[in-house]
Amino acid sequence: MLETEEHNRMRWASRRGMLELDLVLEPFVNQRFLQLDAADRERYRQLMLCEDQELFGWFLRREVPEDPELAAIVHIILAFTRPDLD
16 A cells, blocks of 8 residues: 555656656656665655756766766666667
8 A cells, every 4th residue: 555655656756847757757657666676766756856957967868966876766767768778
């Protein structure tokens, strides 16, 4: 039950103000979030607190998060989204 509530909260948080981010985050949270371990789930929650412009730069690979925890979850999401680039 708690897992479902957490998943629903993260699905809602993943709906951003930019279509480009929605196209990256929504499939990831729908298909992979429940498979993440506790540490990666916490990283994802922290990622959802970041500004859209930061996320946009990270997912376009223009920048890398300074925080290694955020960099780790960004890498996981990018590998999911573009496995051919990993």
